[in-house]
Amino acid sequence: MLKPEEMIIGRRNFMKATAAIPAVAAYAYSASQAKPLEVAIIGTGNEGRVLLGAASPASIQVRAMCDLRPDHRILGEHVIKQKWEFSSERVYKDVDKMLADGGFEAVLIATPLHTHAPLTLKCLEAGKHVLCEKTMAYTVDECDRMIAAAEKSGLILAIGHQRHANPLYQTAKGWMKQGTDGIFGEVHHIRSLWHRNNDWRNMPMWDSEVLAEKWAESDNAKKKANLLFDLPKIQEGISPKEFEAMPSSEKIALWFKLMQMKDPDFDYAAHGYETPDQMANWRLYSKFSHGLMSELGSHQIDVCNWMWESAPETVAAGGGLFHWKDERDVFDHAFAIFRYPGDKVMTFSSITTNDFDGYYDQIMGTKGTVYITGETQAMLFKTGVEKTTEVDVEKGKKGEANLTSHGSMGGKAKGSGLDEVDPYAPYGEELTMFAEAVRKNDPSLVGCDGHAAKKAAIAVFATNEAIRSNSIQPCEAAKFLAMKNA
Ligand SMILES: NC(=O)c1ccc[n+]([C@@H]2O[C@H](COP(=O)([O-])OP(=O)(O)OC[C@H]3O[C@@H](n4cnc5c(N)ncnc54)[C@H](O)[C@@H]3O)[C@@H](O)[C@H]2O)c1
Structure with a gap:
């Protein structure tokens, strides 16, 4: 030490x-002065929102977003609207629908590891350049298929190792x-x-003012800007104190019930997760x-x-x-x-x-x-x-x-x-490098x-x-x- x-x-x-x-100055978006890259994002959980928060509008314009989780859709849309002109009509639950509607050139993928390859392949097939988060894929075979699909189509594929x-x-x-x-x-x-x-563990953002604004039932909850006040009501008879003492996975199950009440279409089981905790804490499950x-x-x-x-x-x-x-x-x-x-x-x-x-x-x-x-x-x-x-x-x-x-x-x-690098700046630079690679049609310009x-x-x-x-x-x-x- x-x-x-x-x-x-x-x-x-x-x-x-x-x-x-x-x-080693900040990476210049030289291709640029050209127009920013128009992107959609799939997955606006923790990392997706980091990417959105770090992206520079000079090189990236967000045109659409998609997430399975109702809470992450609200949070993702909120971050996007802080920075870009964006219509709520471009918020999707379904990737196929988003790709069919189009209106963007590239897709940022920030979803769990096991979905990287299927989603990347789908986007490449739809003619979109892709920046997919790390680790590249769940198997070597999937990595190979991602590389082959990008090379065959002439599209840019970058992976989010932002160092x-x-x-x-x-x-x-x-x-x-x-x-x-x-x-x-x-x-x-x-x-x-x-x-x-x-x-x-990843716990839901139930203390988010943005979510409370949309979902809180009571004035009290609104005042406190905290959905924790609503959660105990989801399971009859449970007090806030008892809720506090529950194991994390049970708290998450209550949160998922609340989400299903807000959006009856939300069905985590349809996407291969056996429990709410598996979806929220996918990185804990092999x-x-x-x-x-x-x-x-x-x-x-x-x-x-x-x-x-x-x-x-x-x-x-x-x-x-x-x-x-x-x-x-x-x-x-x-x-x-x-x-x-x-x-x-x-x-x-x-x-x-x-x-x-x-x-x-x-x-x-x-x-x-x-x-x-x-x-x-x-x-x-x-x-x-x-x-x-x-x-x-x-x-x-x-x-x-x-x-x-x-x-x-x-x-x-x-x-x-x-002296001190802003921890989020490299994510923004990584996106700018991706935009540059697309604009110059040069895969060697991506970070990774x-x-x-x-x-x-x-x-x-x-x-x-x-x-x-x-x-x-x-x-x-x-x-x-x-x-x-x-
Ligand atoms: N580069 C980094 O430093 C860094 C840091 C953290 C996470 N990550 C990576 O980012 C990715 C996401 O991690 P996270 O922590 O944000 O997870 P998260 O659980 O917070 O977010 C993932 C989101 O993807 C959504 N999703 C899953 N499947 C989907 C589908 N088929 N269609 C639409 N949305 C879907 C989920 O609903 C969820 O909102 C992972 O690959 C992780 O390894 C990278």
Whole structure:
């Protein structure tokens, strides 16, 4: 664990070194000055709304949206209307209907993992360019079909590994390209982790003022702008206190009943979910997700693949479902060692019972280490950690280093261009790069293409298999072609 003053040194080093290389300015929408890309979005849950919130109207115009969930339709429409002229008539429950109505060139897909391939293929068949969220698909076979369909049709396919659009990672990539004479020297090791200390559940936004405005029954609820007051009424005889004490999955079941009352067409079972919790918390169920490795690890494996311009050959892994004894069946702890060609090793861990170090990537070379944390801050340490107290720190009230809003990552060094990256900006850049690729008809301009994303996906599948079988697994496509279950 670094001291705050060491972090400041590291951040200052990073910024100084950045100044010595060509600027990694915000990606310019140069094709542009051309017209913005007209898109529809499928899935306006958490990530869909992040994409919408980050998109720049200079490069992206949202023309239609679709979601199965009534609450997410309301929330998605609300975010869209903050930024674009948008008619409620373009809010859909059904993808086929939206595609038939058309009026857009491309589709952003932010739905659960098991739906990525079927939805992407449908959109490509309809002649739309696609940016689909990560992990690319549930099986290798699906990845292959997505790539083939895009290449056959000449349409652009991008996958949402947004670190490719993050200036901190772009800077590190620039230094990797300098080779052994550069800042890093020889890089034999990348260390990544993503640690949390929570149940990793998605709870509905029942305290949303936007939803309360549409759905609250009573004046009281409206005043409080909180649908929690209505929820206990859905199940006769239950008090707010009893509701509070219910297990998460039961609270979600009540929320789904409320949604069915608001929209009788809403039928989660028609989409393969056996319970409301399976739909709300799909990433906890192996039928829909590959758990920690697909939801978190794929991003960091993709970074290593990008930095080293290769993919892991083998993975040794351990882990399991150690702590969260609820309905879930995906691992809650995953530890992996990836062996790359040319004497390189990445280590990765993702746990849900301790968040001590948050999440980061450390690229560790013989001459320097880059430490990128939370996708927002980067430090550079030459030949290991430089320990010094000679730093220029903004003083906090009590004279201690003034920590930034991101908490654990040190005080503010002065005069920086990359002092702190807005955590949402890379999603906007990723969309702009996608728009640029479409306008220039050049698939190489996307942040992460299907081929790169497929490599990360294969490593995800191999890691889960290594955990399950307590063995070393080859990261080979053939083995995971038609895999049915994580
Ligand atoms: N790039 C990132 O950093 C990042 C971060 C979080 C999530 N994600 C990815 O984004 C995707 C969505 O994750 P989330 O956390 O937003 O999940 P979520 O459950 O909050 O939202 C998913 C939405 O998709 C909708 N949906 C599912 N199937 C549909 C269909 N056939 N038609 C229309 N709508 C459908 C659901 O109703 C839901 O509203 C996942 O692939 C996830 O891995 C990426």
